[in-house]
Amino acid sequence: MTELAQLLDDWEPVIGLEIHVQLATATKIFSASATTFGAPPNSLTDPLVMGMPGTLPVFNRAVLELALRLGVATGSQIRAKSRFARKHYFYPDLPKGYQISQFDEPLCENGHLDLILGGTVKRVKLQRIHLEEDAGKNTHVGAVSHVDLNRAGVPLVEVVTAPELTSSEEAAEFMRSLHRLVRWIDVSEADMEKGQLRCDANVSVRLRGEDRLGTRTELKNINSFKFVQNAIDHEIARQLLLIDGGGRVERETRLWDATLGSSAPMRSKEEINDYRYFPDPDLPPLVVDGPTMANVLRSLPELPAARFERYQRLQKLTADDARTMVGDRALADYFDAASKAHPGESGRTIANWILTELLGALNAEGKHISQSTMPPQRLAALVVLVESGVISGKIGKEVFEESYRSGEEPISIVERRGVQQISDETLLTAIVEGVVSRNAKQAAEYQSGKDGLFGFFVGQVMKETQGRANPVMATEILKKRLGR
Amino acid sequence: MSGPPEFWTVADTAQRIASGEITAGRLVDTMLSRIANVDRELGAYLATDGDGARRDATEIDRRRKDNVALGPLAGVPIVLKDNLVTKGLATTAGSKILQGWIPPYDATVVEKLRAAGALILGKANLDEFGMGSSTERSAYKKTRNPWDTSRVPGGSSGGSAAAVAAGLAAASLGTDTGGSIRQPAAFCGVVGLKPTYGRVSRWGVIAFASSLDQVGPLTRTVKDAALVLQVIAGHDPRDSTSLDAPVPSFAAAATGDVKGMKIGLPKEYFEGSIDADVRAALDRTIKALQDKGATTVEVSLPHTKLALPAYYVVAPAEASSNLARYDGIRFGKRADATDLIDVYRKSRGAGFGPEVKRRIMLGTHALRSGYYDAYYKKAQQIRALIKRDFDEAFTKVDVMLTPTTPTAAFRFNAKATPYDMYLGDIFTLACNLAGLPGMSVPCGLTADGLPIGAQLLGRPLDEVSLIRAGSAIEAAVGLGDRRPAGIGGI
Numbered sequence: 005m006t007e008l009a010q011l012l013d014d015w016e017p018v019i020g021l022e023i024h025v026q027l028a029t030a031t032k033i034f035s036a037s038a039t040t041f042g043a044p045p046n047s048l049t050d051p052l053v054m055g056m057p058g059t060l061p062v063f064n065r066a067v068l069e070l071a072l073r074l075g076v077a078t079g080s081q082i083r084a085k086s087r088f089a090r091k092h093y094f095y096p097d098l099p100k101g102y103q104i105s106q107f108d109e110p111l112c113e114n115g116h117l118d119l120i121l122g123g124t125v126k127r128v129k130l131q132r133i134h135l136e137e138d139a140g141k142n143t144h145v146g147a148v149s150h151v152d153l154n155r156a157g158v159p160l161v162e163v164v165t166a167p168e169l170t171s172s173e174e175a176a177e178f179m180r181s182l183h184r185l186v187r188w189i190d191v192s193e194a195d196m197e198k199g200q201l202r203c204d205a206n207v208s209v210r211l212r213g214e215d216r217l218g219t220r221t222e223l224k225n226i227n228s229f230k231f232v233q234n235a236i237d238h239e240i241a242r243q244l245l246l247i248d249g250g251g252r253v254e255r256e257t258r259l260w261d262a263t264l265g266s267s268a269p270m271r272s273k274e275e276i277n278d279y280r281y282f283p284d285p286d287l288p289p290l291v292v293d294g295p296t297m298a299n300v301l302r303s304l305p306e307l308p309a310a311r312f313e314r315y316q317r318l319q320k321l322t323a324d325d326a327r328t329m330v331g332d333r334a335l336a337d338y339f340d341a342a343s344k345a346h347p348g349e350s351g352r353t354i355a356n357w358i359l360t361e362l363l364g365a366l367n368a369e370g371k372h373i374s375q376s377t378m379p380p381q382r383l384a385a386l387v388v389l390v391e392s393g394v395i396s397g398k399i400g401k402e403v404f405e406e407s408y409r410s411g412e413e414p415i416s417i418v419e420r421r422g423v424q425q426i427s428d429e430t431l432l433t434a435i436v437e438g439v440v441s442r443n444a445k446q447a448a449e450y451q452s453g454k455d456g457l458f459g460f461f462v463g464q465v466m467k468e469t470q471g472r473a474n475p476v477m478a479t480e481i482l483k484k485r486l487g488r
Numbered sequence: 489m490s491g492p493p494e495f496w497t498v499a500d501t502a503q504r505i506a507s508g509e510i511t512a513g514r515l516v517d518t519m520l521s522r523i524a525n526v527d528r529e530l531g532a533y534l535a536t537d538g539d540g541a542r543r544d545a546t547e548i549d550r551r552r553k554d555n556v557a558l559g560p561l562a563g564v565p566i567v568l569k570d571n572l573v574t575k576g577l578a579t580t581a582g583s584k585i586l587q588g589w590i591p592p593y594d595a596t597v598v599e600k601l602r603a604a605g606a607l608i609l610g611k612a613n614l615d616e617f618g619m620g621s622s623t624e625r626s627a628y629k630k631t632r633n634p635w636d637t638s639r640v641p642g643g644s645s646g647g648s649a650a651a652v653a654a655g656l657a658a659a660s661l662g663t664d665t666g667g668s669i670r671q672p673a674a675f676c677g678v679v680g681l682k683p684t685y686g687r688v689s690r691w692g693v694i695a696f697a698s699s700l701d702q703v704g705p706l707t708r709t710v711k712d713a714a715l716v717l718q719v720i721a722g723h724d725p726r727d728s729t730s731l732d733a734p735v736p737s738f739a740a741a742a743t744g745d746v747k748g749m750k751i752g753l754p755k756e757y758f759e760g761s762i763d764a765d766v767r768a769a770l771d772r773t774i775k776a777l778q779d780k781g782a783t784t785v786e787v788s789l790p791h792t793k794l795a796l797p798a799y800y801v802v803a804p805a806e807a808s809s810n811l812a813r814y815d816g817i818r819f820g821k822r823a824d825a826t827d828l829i830d831v832y833r834k835s836r837g838a839g840f841g842p843e844v845k846r847r848i849m850l851g852t853h854a855l856r857s858g859y860y861d862a863y864y865k866k867a868q869q870i871r872a873l874i875k876r877d878f879d880e881a882f883t884k885v886d887v888m889l890t891p892t893t894p895t896a897a898f899r900f901n902a903k904a905t906p907y908d909m910y911l912g913d914i915f916t917l918a919c920n921l922a923g924l925p926g927m928s929v930p931c932g933l934t935a936d937g938l939p940i941g942a943q944l945l946g947r948p949l950d951e952v953s954l955i956r957a958g959s960a961i962e963a964a965v966g967l968g969d970r971r972p973a974g975i976g977g978i
Contacts, residue, residue, distance in 0.1 A: 101812020280855035285698035
């Protein structure tokens with residue numbers, strides 16, 4: 005590894021990602037067959053999906069709206085008139101012998117995705133986002149191969165980054181950010197175990213300061229955040245050691261084997277297909293009209309990167325809390341709703357209550373924030389009770405527990421249990437007076453320098469008030485009375 | 489029109505069935521028996537569907553008895569080119585690679601014909617996947633020209649044209665990618681109408697070249713073509729290239745009235761080598777139209793000579809793509825093979841005929857990375873120029889008149905090279921490249937007694953003008969009661 009670390013002083017990894025995201029439509033991109041996961045093999049097919057002679061594709065407009073949401077959310081230029089193209093290759097899971105995709109006139113170009121790295125945001129350029137249909141799936145059982153076309157024709161977008169990621173960590177973070185974004189804007193469920201988000205990576209290395217890119221290899225089948233990171237690290241090391249040993253990186257496609265933790269060549273350059281792209285004559289240009297675009301713009305929520313900045317700048321959250329909060333749209337929405345229900349500007353306090361108490365309680369039950377039985381307004385009301393001194397923080401936690409369990413309003417719990425905090429100075433002074441006079445011996449000891457006894461007096465006051473004494477005021481009055 | 493039932497027109501048949509003069513059941517039996525007698529020699533049918541036709545006939549007769557309304561083509565016996573997909577009825581596109589494929593669905597045009605009450609007698613022979621001009625490229629059988637059995641019926645809808653000419657169906661559906669309806673119609677002395685691209689749904693039409701393919705009728709009269717077109721035309725949400733345009737009454741246009749009509753004579757179509765009999769027939773046709781009050785104007789379509797090269801880039805390119813699905817995996821014949829590449833090689837090697845392979849190779853080359861701009865894109869630019877030629881000419885004229893073919897039907901094996909065969913289509917290709925409607929109407933016989941076709945070309949969606957002018961030609965110089973004597977004459 006030392007050797008590798010030294011090599012990395014001189015060499016810079018360059019990574020570009022191609023990520024396929026399944027769009028969350030009920031039916032396929034060019035036919036009415038369903039897109040349900042896990043159906044019996046070949047049950048979600050029809051003559052078109054099977055590529056039968058005479059069938060023709062009809063574009064599912066629901067696909068466009070979802071793709072546009074992603075296009076707008078990534079600040080892409082949207083082509084008013086894009087085109088479907090046929091990409092040809094022979095494989096049993098590709099029923100027509102071509103995949104309907106987009107080639108030189110994609111729907112979206114020149115967008116970007118903002119990665120949250122530490123407390124800062126890195127902007128990664130997206131070359132394009134285009135629409136295409138998924139292929140089916142081949143499985144090999146001994147000498148026999150099976151083809152399942154359930155996935156054939158499922159709508160995908162392919163997101164292609166510029167080659168400007170410089171580490172496996174950045175690549176993994178890109179994937180996490182895209183994963184979060186597509187879920188955030190309801191474009192995809194992006195369940196990676198169901199293959200709804202799949203990643204290929206182009207990896208090359210070059211001497212630092214060099215403008216030209218090195219020869220790249222393409223890594224296929226890196227379909228988890230962990231695999232992305234491992235596979236890219238492995239490939240960077242492989243290339244650097246190869247070069248260091250006097251070898252040359254070959255342009256090839258490599259298949260990542262997560263079990264072995266290594267990759268093996270799949271196709272060399274000579275075997276790379278000539279896809280013979282041409283505009284699909286069965287499909288007219290895909291036109292984005294004004295009303296469709298207006299609808300997309302109207303319905304798009306504030307995006308994670310924007311919220312991350314807002315939470316820090318306006319709500320004064322720490323970078324860590326802000327990042328946690330935008331990790332999940334439902335959580336961020338909860339926070340926003342609670343903040344809105346709160347009359348003041350107590351973002352940080354509200355965030356603490358959500359991240360500690362609420363998530364704690366939910367986690368204990370294995371529940372997600374979206375399943376919370378405590379509405380954000382109620383949490384905000386509880387925070388107000390604590391902040392305004394009606395109850396102490398400690399009581400507040402008890403009230404939270406009870407309210408979370410029973411659904412009762414915090415104020416009603418406080419009133420019923422009579423646990424309002426005592427913040428009346430006269431009353432607290434009288435209580436302190438009583439405590440001090442009943443414990444004259446300890447008072448004398450404290451005054452003669454036994455500091456540790458101060459806690460004893462606080463405890464006595466709390467005992468007297470069943471924990472309801474305002475701790476700050478009680479401390480102040482005690483200090484004054486005891487004279488230290 | 490009278491005569492034997494085998495030669496009744498579409499209009500006549502529907503009327504006689506509706507009036508009860510003949511039952512659909514009897515008509516079907518008559519037709520099937522003529523097919524059995526005649527088609528062994530003619531070879532127009534790849535398959536008959538006697539059971540299906542009789543079942544549908546019984547249903548029509550029952551409906552008539554019950555006074556249930558009948559469709560416009562009720563009882564009309566029809567044969568379909570075998571590249572039109574029929575549910576439960578083998579569909580081969582004339583290719584071995586589809587042997588044994590039983591489609592699970594009907595083409596839109598087939599659905600529409602069935603809904604209109606048409607009786608589908610069977611499937612007609614064709615050049616494999618529509619690639620050819622003589623039906624000699626069928627993987628299954630030879631179809632003869634009923635006017636002279638030593639000659640080809642034309643193609644690729646040769647079976648359709650021969651069947652209609654020989655009284656083996658009242659009408660047929662063909663497909664036309666570069667003349668495949670009009671040329672066999674001309675050779676067999678029937679009317680062939682290629683509608684505007686997008687006028688008729690392509691759902692269920694086995695694709696040859698998607699941007700050129702169009703379904704249309706072959707019939708014995710212009711009015712019949714109009715009646716069939718009426719049924720099959722119209723927007724289809726299952727075909728994204730289908731036009732959402734109103735469908736006018738086509739049959740009402742078959743009046744023969746061309747008074748005041750401006751007919752363009754594109755000079756490029758009369759310059760090359762045209763058979764003297766064909767030229768003479770065209771001259772008579774022009775004269776007849778003038779006599780009926782039409783004016784004829786010479787027009788120019790300067791890019792005409794580029795149509796052939798452009799066509800032979802676009803059509804093979806699209807074909808190479810459309811035929812990629814025939815891999816032996818899901819339908820049709822799969823060859824015994826040792827591995828996947830072998831499956832492809834052997835299934836496609838054995839399943840496709842030589843002309844299909846030739847065009848797949850041409851098209852594959854044209855779409856190669858780095859060649860796209862030089863071939864496919866350039867050809868599309870030529871298409872735009874050809875279209876512009878027509879647009880400009882159609883500002884001066886209502887329709888254009890040309891010969892359908894340079895010669896009448898040729899003999900089997902007469903074309904020494906594929907290129908010689910391609911040259912026979914020079915008058916029909918531009919129409920497809922420009923997406924225009926075109927029609928071939930019989931306009932006389934050669935000295936040898938072979939039919940000659942006059943081609944009419946119209947503005948987009950203006951089939952009505954073709955039908956008007958066509959019916960005038962039919963009335964003035966058509967074949968009248970002359971029928972092919974070469975085979976099974978009645």
